[in-house]
Amino acid sequence: MEFQDSDFTPVDACPWCGARSAEYMYTSRHASRVARCVACGVWYSARQLNAAGLRKFWSDYLNEDHRADGDALRKRNAMYAIDYAYAVQFLPEKAAVLDVGCADGLFLDFFHKAGHSCCGVEFGHAAALEAAKKYRVWEGVFPDLQIDAFFDMLLFRGVLQYFQEPQKYLRKAVELLKPGGYIYITAQPNMDSFCHTLYKEKYNQALSATDFVGYTKKPLASFFSGHGLRLAGEAYFYEETPYADVPRDIARVSAALEEKARSGVVAGSSPPFWGNMMTLMFQKNV
Ligand SMILES: [Zn+2]
Numbered sequence: 001m002e003f004q005d006s007d008f009t010p011v012d013a014c015p016w017c018g019a020r021s022a023e024y025m026y027t028s029r030h031a032s033r034v035a036r037c038v039a040c041g042v043w044y045s046a047r048q049l050n051a052a053g054l055r056k057f058w059s060d061y062l063n064e065d066h067r068a069d070g071d072a073l074r075k076r077n078a079m080y081a082i083d084y085a086y087a088v089q090f091l092p093e094k095a096a097v098l099d100v101g102c103a104d105g106l107f108l109d110f111f112h113k114a115g116h117s118c119c120g121v122e123f124g125h126a127a128a129l130e131a132a133k134k135y136r137v138w139e140g141v142f143p144d145l146q147i148d149a150f151f152d153m154l155l156f157r158g159v160l161q162y163f164q165e166p167q168k169y170l171r172k173a174v175e176l177l178k179p180g181g182y183i184y185i186t187a188q189p190n191m192d193s194f195c196h197t198l199y200k201e202k203y204n205q206a207l208s209a210t211d212f213v214g215y216t217k218k219p220l221a222s223f224f225s226g227h228g229l230r231l232a233g234e235a236y237f238y239e240e241t242p243y244a245d246v247p248r249d250i251a252r253v254s255a256a257l258e259e260k261a262r263s264g265v266v267a268g269s270s271p272p273f274w275g276n277m278m279t280l281m282f283q284k285n286v
Pocket residue numbers: 014015016017018019037038039040041042
């Protein structure tokens with residue numbers, strides 16, 4: 001995907017808490033300076049896609065990125081199965097589920113097959129049309145949508161990094177949740193992970209102008225606690241994922257540590273590893 005300078009906008013306040021107390025940590029893809037907010041600990045790119053850039057990004061998303069080749073698709077499906085298996089233990093039978101950023105609905109398919117009632121929200125037009133062949137889908141920017149239903153679980157799978165005003169999304173999610181219902185955040189890069197700390201811009205989930213915001217558990221748990229939800233579960237999938245090759249990954253991290261000790265810099269990019277990807281389950285108080 002080709003971006004021009006006119007597709008970007010500078011960001012000078014934390015997209016999570018609005019503070020202007022950034023520590024600049026490194027420069028990443030799209031010449032993005034990556035900051036860590038001193039006030040809340042959330043990471044963000046100081047260069048983000050503007051409205052024109054976002055349209056370009058999401059119109060290409062289904063073709064270029066999401067519909068990858070056979071092997072990537074097989075691995076993605078295996079990850080969906082892992083993420084689904086974790087979620088389903090919290091769900092009552094015939095639950096109402098809303099996937100925010102549902103793409104073409106493939107993750108929802110797992111919930112549908114188990115008898116749950118599935119709906120989606122999607123910003124990308126082509127993906128929304130695809131998902132709407134199977135499920136009720138609201139197309140557009142989630143906080144602006146009129147959604148006349150309540151849910152037992154809202155899914156945020158690998159999407160929080162794309163939201164420019166994330167608290168608006170999460171407040172909307174809390175509003176749409178039944179008492180005792182869950183907000184499921186998964187496939188979320190963990191900025192507190194060992195690999196992010198070691199590899200910085202070479203972390204395999206590094207921030208950029210397209211993936212703007214990076215989370216750790218603390219600000220999310222603190223936000224939800226202030227909105228009447230408690231942390232009901234957390235997991236950091238790695239060994240059970242199709243991306244793990246434990247001996248190879250350990251060898252790569254070990255070589256990176258040696259190189260860092262020798263030269264101060266790490267070459268190559270981070271492998272999949274323990275702690276890289278975060279899964280959090282929050283439950284609304286009854
Ligand atoms: Zn902040």
